[in-house]
Structures are given as C-alpha cells and as structure tokens.
Amino acid sequence: MKISTKGRYALRMMIDLAEHDDGGYIRLKDIAMRQGITLKYLEQIIPQLARSGLVRSCRGNNGGYMLTREPEEYTVGEIIRALEGSLAPVACITENPNRCPRQEECATLEFWEGLWRVVNEYMDGVTLADLTEKHACRTQQDEEGRDAGLVRGTKTI
C-alpha cells in the first residue's frame, strides 16, 4: 500500500510550481534545488505530467515548466494517478478483460472495489491549492484539522 517516490515527487513538483508561479516558466533545476531531489530524476518524472496535460513545458533558454490551470482546479488524485496509474489495490479490478476465473464467487472483489473507491474519493477531494503555503497557514489555525488530517477541498469531481 505504498505510494512510490515518483508519485510523491510529482506532487511536490506541482506544489512547487503553484507556490513559485510568477507567470513565466520555472526551471526544473530550481525545483530540484528547493526540493532536494536530483535534477536528473525529476527530468524523468515530469514528462508524465506534461503528457497528461497537467503542466506545459518550454525548451531552451528561459524555458521550464508552468501549470496549465489554477491550483484549485487540480485534484491530488489526478496528479498521483498520472504517475502511479490506476490506484486499484488489486490487479483483478482493472485487468481488461477481467480474466480471473474465480471472479464470480470471489467474496473479496467487492471489498477491494470499495477500497479503491474510498482512496479515489479522498484524493479527488483535495486540490493542489489545499496543499500550498497560503492554505497551510489557514489550516494551521484550525487545530482540529491537524488531528483529523485534510478535510475536503472546495472542488469535488
């Protein structure tokens, strides 16, 4: 039940892009410095975000990356799924065609589907904006929020 570094670093890059947005492109080198992750590794991860349309890139001098939408228009779910693929906890849910011979009598299938749904609902209930610095200040005042984990964002998909 682990999230890999690719998904986690992708999320941190998106937060970094949101927090350092100045209207222009942001160099990956700067993100790597701030986040303490090697440039080369991030170079391998961020193309997946670009391919999914979550960021826009520009090569060459003064090139870099920028968000394509406002932070509150991203759910964390779509960011993580862009790198981790489906978040299905067991393969037999998403295999196509679904070819497990015990599928009919399998008592656990429904349980795993429910887990899948719960995970997606939580992740799609938090927006990128919820994780940025400004929002963090707001939730810091809300002591209850710290204990209970993140509450739902404004956006629901």
Place this chain on the structure above:
Amino acid sequence: MKISTKGRYALRMMIDLAEHDDGGYIRLKDIAMRQGITLKYLEQIIPQLARSGLVRSCRGNNGGYMLTREPEEYTVGEIIRALEGSLAPVACITENPNRCPRQEECATLEFWEGLWRVVNEYMDGVTLADLTEKHACRTQQDEEGRDAGLVRGTKTI
C-alpha cells in the same frame, strides 16, 4: 498502492476458515485446494496470522487451523495489517524516530496521514463476517450495494 498476494491470500484463508468452520481444526491442504493456491505458499503466510493471535494451530494428525473468535469480531483491517504491516502510504509517517528533515515544512505529510486514516477506517469498518457466503447472499439482494462497494459492517473499532 497495491496489496500483495500475502495480504490477499491471508484474507481468503480467513474467509475459508470462517465458511468451513465445523468446530474442529481445518487442514491447510484443504484450504489450498479450495482456493487454488499452493500449500507451500500458504504455509509461509499463515504463521503470521497465528503469531498475531488471529488463528489457532494444532500439529499432527487431525491438526490444522481454526479461528480464535467469531467472524464478526475480526475486522479486515487487522487481518491485512498482520501481513502488510502498517498501511501507511508513505514511510515518513511511521518511521521511528520520524527523521525527515523537511517534516516541519512538508505540505504533503498531512495529506498522506489523511489517506492513511481513510484506508484504515474503511478496512476496520468491514468484518470478516461481511465477506462470508451468508452475508454475500444478503448483499446480493441489495442491488445498490453492488455498485457502491461494501458498506460498513456492524462492528466499528
């Protein structure tokens, strides 16, 4: 975000033990046959359930395994955790001492803790009894239940 075969097979063994409970010990060989999993692999998994006190074992002739409680007194969460360990989606939540240097300013930590909580709450909201044959018949009549995944069991921890 995958559950390994160990966790999944452990759950299926527990369901099998619940459904074939006749008051005596049940041989692992029979479980292996019914579940279509090799005996040798299950032999490696079930000791973890025994060590956690979820099943009782007896060696020798007429030996085998049996549940230590009623099916409705097990949550799926404790069964899965017995094999998968903590279901924390990122290591920095459970590492002791929690030694990530960015811990203070990390915007994502709270998010991952929330995910962890949601996963545990879902899993602890379903009991072993909810996954057994009798219960399955009941939910089959409830067509809404099929679409929505499993609803909470009777037991809440």
Place this chain on the structure above:
DNA sequence: TGATATCATACTAAACATATAGGAAAAGAG
C-alpha cells in the same frame, strides 16, 4: 554560435514479490 534548458533512452544496484524446496518437530493411530 553558444549557453541553457527540455527530451529521450539506456543502464544499474538493491529491494521486493512470488513463489518452490527440503526437512525438522509434534501429535495421534495402530
């Protein structure tokens, strides 16, 4: 033309997943 950035691809070491295999130890039947 040169500096600077993204982009594409190959490689690697270590860990993990998914088993398989061999035999020891215990318990009961005869």
Place this chain on the structure above:
DNA sequence: CTCTTTTCCTATATGTTTAGTATGATATCA
C-alpha cells in the same frame, strides 16, 4: 514404538519494480 500426517522453519530461485545515474540529442533564445 513406529508410522503417518500435519504444522513449522529456513533456504533458495526467479522475475519485477524501485530508485536512481548517465549520456547525449534536440530545441530556444540572446
């Protein structure tokens, strides 16, 4: 006591994934 049957323990094998590192090509702008 001996035999059979079962759990129990540990070692080995194999393939995949993870988490990076490395090398160089391609695009953009001054």
